[in-house]
Each structure stands twice: as C-alpha cells, then as structure tokens.
Amino acid sequence: MPSIQPLKVAVASGDEDLADHLTRLIQDDLAALYGEDDVDAEEHDEFQAMVQEMILSKSPPTEEPGTWQALIRRLAVLWKLDVKSDYSFNQRGWHHYGCWGPYRKMLTGCITVDSLKLLEYLDLGRPLRGNTVEDDGCLFAWLDPDEVIRLEEELSSLEESAIVMEELQDFHELLTECLDEVAQQQHALLLLAN
Incomplete structure (x- = not known):
C-alpha cells in the first residue's frame, strides 16, 4: 500500500465518524456472510470492542491485538487505499x-x-x-x-x-x-x- 501513515494516525484517534463508518462496514460484512437475521451477536460484539480499542481509546494499547488485522483490512477498503495483494x-x-x-x-x-x-x-x-x-x-x-x-x-x-x-x-x-x-x-x- 502507498503508506502506513493513515493506519497509524487512526489508532487512538478518537475519530467517532471513522469508528461509525468502520462499524457499519463490519455490520454489512457480517450480514453478507451470515444473512441479515443470522449475524452472530458475539462476533459482532467482538468487532465493536476492537473498534473501540483501536479507534476510540484515549491512548494506544502497549500490546496491539493481532486481530486488528481484520480492522486494518476494512480500513484499507473504507479509505480506498491502493492495496495490491496478488503476489x-x-x-x-x-x-x-x-x-x-x-x-x-x-x-x-x-x-x-x-x-x-x-x-x-x-x-x-x-x-x-x-x-x-x-x-x-x-x-x-x-x-x-x-x-x-x-x-x-x-x-x-x-x-x-x-x-x-x-x-x-x-x-x-x-x-x-x-x-x-x-x-x-x-x-x-x-x-x-x-
């Protein structure tokens, strides 16, 4: 991808608009995966907690969860970053x-x-x-x-x-x-x- 900087800036940014966009994207992804009425509540809550920790926390955690990779993928989509992955x-x-x-x-x-x-x-x-x-x-x-x-x-x-x-x-x-x-x-x- 062109730069990692947007991802670094997003961590503990407190950007509520970004968190809302990311949450909606996750909801849409889960609905597409499971069907609108069959979204697993526990999985949904796990993603919500990740968004809270990554975007809305007051400071970055000392140890960043590897599961953030799921949010990083979605942020790249949300921001329309020029990501090439067919290596x-x-x-x-x-x-x-x-x-x-x-x-x-x-x-x-x-x-x-x-x-x-x-x-x-x-x-x-x-x-x-x-x-x-x-x-x-x-x-x-x-x-x-x-x-x-x-x-x-x-x-x-x-x-x-x-x-x-x-x-x-x-x-x-x-x-x-x-x-x-x-x-x-x-x-x-x-x-x-x-």
Missing part, C-alpha cells in the same frame, strides 16, 4: 507461519542486524503505535518503503549458498520477488495474517 508470495498462505523463524535463524550472520530486525517484524508482528503485537492467531506487520528497498537489496544480493535449508529456497525466492515488486512501486509492505 505469488501470498499463494503460500498458512505455510508461511513455520518459515519466518527458521529463515531468520538461517540468515543470522549472513545479513545485517538491520535486515534481521525487519525480518523479525514480519515474523513476530510490528505494531502501529504500541510496543508489540499480540499473536492471538492473527498478526500484522509493516515495513516503510525505504525498509522494503533495504531488505530487498540485501536479500537479493545473497549468495545462493546462503540458503542452506532446501525447504526455504522457494520461500526466499518468493519473498525477494515480492519485496522487489513493492520496492519498484515505492510502497509500504503490509503483512496481514490469520
């Missing part, structure tokens, strides 16, 4: 969950501390304004455009022999390809997982 990297879906840690460990000593930190964000999450992201079965992370460029340049310049785990070669190639595409657009990278 080959995304086709691996849940397979990514087990790759990030071993991938970072494999590259320790092969890439800079800065690049390892950027990979750590993608592995463990990166909050919008808090200190951490709670991995509650969902996760979100982001990299600014300059961070995408730095990470792509370093990963793409690695010797082939650095990828010592054969099962991570495909992961490495797809990640580097995705970073290259995002870097060419000079966009931020937003990772949403559930």
